Amino acid sequence: MSLVAGGGSVPLSDRAGGPDLARGLALLGIALANTVGWLHGSTWTVLLKQQDATVLDRVVDVLLALTIDNRGFPLFAMLFGYGIGILHRRSRERGESAGRFILRMLRRHVVLLAIGLAHAILLFSGDIIVAYAMVGMLCAVLVTRHRAVMPVVAIAALPALGVWGWADGTIGLFGGDGYASAAAPDYVTALRLRTEQAGADVATVLIDDIGLLSPMAIGVIAARLRMLEEVVANRDLLVPIARWGLGIGLLGAVPLAAVLALDPAHRVLDAVLLLGSIGVVHQYTGLIGALGFAAALALLAERVRRQTQSADGTVAPHDAAGHASGGAALRRDAADGGSAPRVVVAAVRGIEALGAVSLSAYVGQSLVAHALFPPYTLDLGARLGSAGAAALMVATWLVMILLAQALRRRGRRGPLEVVLRRLAGSSTSRSPRTDRSPRTLRSLGSPRSSPSARSSRFSPSARSSRPGARP
Numbered sequence: 001m002s003l004v005a006g007g008g009s010v011p012l013s014d015r016a017g018g019p020d021l022a023r024g025l026a027l028l029g030i031a032l033a034n035t036v037g038w039l040h041g042s043t044w045t046v047l048l049k050q051q052d053a054t055v056l057d058r059v060v061d062v063l064l065a066l067t068i069d070n071r072g073f074p075l076f077a078m079l080f081g082y083g084i085g086i087l088h089r090r091s092r093e094r095g096e097s098a099g100r101f102i103l104r105m106l107r108r109h110v111v112l113l114a115i116g117l118a119h120a121i122l123l124f125s126g127d128i129i130v131a132y133a134m135v136g137m138l139c140a141v142l143v144t145r146h147r148a149v150m151p152v153v154a155i156a157a158l159p160a161l162g163v164w165g166w167a168d169g170t171i172g173l174f175g176g177d178g179y180a181s182a183a184a185p186d187y188v189t190a191l192r193l194r195t196e197q198a199g200a201d202v203a204t205v206l207i208d209d210i211g212l213l214s215p216m217a218i219g220v221i222a223a224r225l226r227m228l229e230e231v232v233a234n235r236d237l238l239v240p241i242a243r244w245g246l247g248i249g250l251l252g253a254v255p256l257a258a259v260l261a262l263d264p265a266h267r268v269l270d271a272v273l274l275l276g277s278i279g280v281v282h283q284y285t286g287l288i289g290a291l292g293f294a295a296a297l298a299l300l301a302e303r304v305r306r307q308t309q310s311a312d313g314t315v316a317p318h319d320a321a322g323h324a325s326g327g328a329a330l331r332r333d334a335a336d337g338g339s340a341p342r343v344v345v346a347a348v349r350g351i352e353a354l355g356a357v358s359l360s361a362y363v364g365q366s367l368v369a370h371a372l373f374p375p376y377t378l379d380l381g382a383r384l385g386s387a388g389a390a391a392l393m394v395a396t397w398l399v400m401i402l403l404a405q406a407l408r409r410r411g412r413r414g415p416l417e418v419v420l421r422r423l424a425g426s427s428t429s430r431s432p433r434t435d436r437s438p439r440t441l442r443s444l445g446s447p448r449s450s451p452s453a454r455s456s457r458f459s460p461s462a463r464s465s466r467p468g469a470r471p
Helices: 017-037 055-067 072-093 098-122 129-142 149-156 158-174 187-208 210-224 235-262 272-312 320-324 326-337 342-355 358-372 386-409 415-424
Strands: none
Touching: 017 072, 017 272, 017 342, 017 358, 017 386, 055 235, 055 386, 072 098, 072 129, 072 210, 072 272, 098 129, 098 187, 098 358, 098 415, 129 149, 129 187, 129 210, 149 158, 149 210, 158 210, 158 235, 158 272, 187 210, 210 272, 235 272, 272 342, 342 358, 342 386, 358 386, 358 415
16 A cells, blocks of 8 residues: 555655545544454444443544544545556556556455455454455456446445444444454464454455445546546535535534434434434445545645645646646635645645555554553553543554654655565556646546545444454
8 A cells, every 4th residue: 555556656756645644644543443443341332332431431432423433434445446546547548458457456456465364363353454455456347347337336335335334323232342352361362363253354355345345436536537636627626525525424423423422322212223324324424524534635735735835946746737827726725714834734744644654554553552452461452441542542643653754754665565565566667658737527438537426344244243443
């Protein structure tokens, strides 16, 4: 990765900031949402949160329900699909056949699958890499078909996405209180439980996790527009997507967050149909919210990039179109609120650096959590609630930003990004054809189509038996 197919196939200096910024923030969401896969001993309520939480823990749970849960994982999946779309675009520009592209993607996703299995068995049963590898390979095959296939796939996979929302709304009615591997008394027992679960996951992933195709397909469509790369050219699309997407995402999260805050024990709201429906709303609006996040972060990254260029007198190589319209863009930014404060610029640059090594960072988060939460390490999973666990993971994320910045200053990639590139190969070769002109929005049948628009990602049957949280 990056946890985006092909994210490491361009020089670090050529990477667009928007996708990396979104990826880096999504990593924080994953770290926070995955805490439900480590905490144990307290009965679940909606979204796998603890029923008997303290006031502070409940405040944190509600904030996560409003902004992270069912918003982070579709954002990450969307970015993964965006990467597949970029790889396919470059493949066509080189004149590569569809068959050869699929074979290259198969090799890449097999390596990714191996990394995911190692992560799922050795560290964390809520791994998402296995699902991304297998569903992503299906997406890579479909992207070579007719251009209308991706919009159809995005819609067709929505019912599977709704199943996860239904499970999130009703999970508290069935008495779960944590996961077996999270509460295992020793590493050998946990390893056995995770190995069994990983085998079951691989066998059923294309059924249980097929809902990931919806955000991945949206990401592919966005890549056809170069939506997160050519921000200036696509500004008129990005601004309304950001405003409406973020608004709908927040409003749609309110009902389930209200259940979590007001009736976590389901003493009043105990109807499966009502809770399930609220969960579906939470899930679907999370997909819209994720698209809004991606658009807003692309706009922010572009503003910071132009501000930096204005100070340095340089032009980023990935946006020749932006160079032609840079003055107008800067004037528009000033009209929208002026230059970003220095602290914002520094934060954006740091999070972008983390997003560029998201595969390594994702596994690194699990390493830290594994040292903190299980009974055979510090056993914080039985002693902390959401607030304490969240504080630890935020601290971990901040430290990882510093490490990622150190790697970027040295021009180096993350360790797992290096492994992926070496074992799966890299698409760094370029043909002389490198058209970087701005794209206008066209119809779905044209060469640049526009979208019509926890960590676990489990089906209801799996929710009671395997850990992980979908951010």
